[in-house]
Amino acid sequence: MMELPDGPAPAVARPSSLADLGWSAFFADQRRPDEADLVPMRVAKVHRTRMAGLGADGPAKLVLPPLADTGAFAVGDWVLVEPATRALARRLDRRTVLARHTEGSTVPQLAAANVDTLFIVTSHNADFNPDRLERYLAMANEGGVDPVILLTKADGAADAAECERRAAALQRGLPVLTLDPRSPDAAGRLAPWCGAGRTVALVGSSGVGKSTLVNTLVGAGDAPPQLTGAIRERDAKGRHTTTARSLHRIAAGGWVIDTPGMRTLNIGDAAFGLDTLFAEIVELAPACRFSDCTHLHEPGCAVRAAVADGRLDADRVARWRRLTEENRANTPAATGPRGNRVPAGRPRRR
Known part of the structure; x- marks a missing residue:
């Protein structure tokens, strides 16, 4: 994350109340009797060595304990602080969390916390990648966040309706919208997921319009919170214009967290997220003859039968298999009897 020079806390719109900022009984019930004098604040910015919070009294720079690891905090976290010094006492449990695995690391990288809706932004051009x-959908499902796919740059698409259909087919009940991030009506179309006390986050490749959409949602009252950049025509890819995560008020209500473009997103510890994503495959698996069926070559495979008669798409099954294997490889094995390692594998055959 980008280091910023020392100075006053960033100018962030002041909430009218803690509830306006997203505070709820879920967080209030975590306060112990001896913490009644501590002040709740929401993490608004996280940098390498410092953090800023936002509370009912406005923004403040948080005073971190010695040797504090800012990597253990996410924008959107709720923390309790000393009212006089703004010294951070502890973080409250998260209601939802967005985290990704990076290659070569066993520790997930936090993207955002206590998010209600994840807007997954992609374009109708070559960036569209199932x-x-x-x-992204598996990450949202695993973290307890409702996903919505937003398609941009429809003016350059040969068949925008077909792109919407392909996106909607990725998960049951998945909302899909095509919009222009620069259009004044973009915020209005996203209003059902915004509103007082609600938080949305945006993810997607660089150059698809994430930062533009953040600026549109925030409105023209303040300086644009995010820089924007163009994409390269030869491959429809853009430069990273967002370098740090931050919390911004949406002009029409609610809060938005932008995230840097993710060039890689590895899957790990996401079994529930994948089961939700590929529900039609998971539901067929119990009908297979063998409980440890790989859906590759076994006789009596219900998944292969569904592919053969057109009920399932073969490419979809191949992606399910690839992500499932990746998740298994990146998920730490549980410890069994006598300390033996139990792989996150399949049960024995019936």
Whole structure:
């Protein structure tokens, strides 16, 4: 994350109340009797060595304990602080969390916390990639966040309706919208997921309009919170214009968290997220002859039968298999009897 020079806390719109900021009984019930004098604040910015919070009294720079690891905090977290010094006492449990695995690391990288809706932004051009979209969906499902796919740059699409259909087919009940991030009506179309006390986050590749959409949602009252950049025509890819995560008020209500573009998104510890994403495959699996069926070559495979008669798409099953294997490889094995390692594998055959 980008280091910023020392100075006053960033100018963030002041909430009218803690409830306006997203505070609820879920967080209030976590306060112990001896913490009644501590002040709740929501993490608004996280940098390498410092953090800023936002409370009912406005923004403040948080005073961190010695040797504090800012990587253990996410924008959107709720923390309790000393009212006089703004010294951070502890973080409250998260209601939802967005985290991704990076190659070569066993520790997930936090993207945002206590988010209600994840807007997954992609374009109708060459950036549209079902494999990457399914990774975002699995991350949202695993973290307890409702996903919505937003398609941009429809003016350059040969068949925008077909792109919408392909996106909607990625998960049951998945909302899909095509919009222009620069259009004044973009915020209005996203209003059902925004509103007082609600938080949305945006993810997607660089150059698809995430930062533009954040600026549109925030409105023209303040300086644009995010820089924007163009995409390269030869491959429809853009430069990273967002370098740090931050919390911004939406002009029409609610809060938005932008995230830097993710060039890679590895799957790990996401079994529930994948089961939700590929529900039609998971539901067929119990009908297979063998309980440990790989859906590759076994006789009596219900999944292969569904592919053969057109009920399932073969490419979709291949992506399910690839992500499932990746998740298994990136998920730590549980410890069994006598300390033996139990792989996150399949049960024995019936």
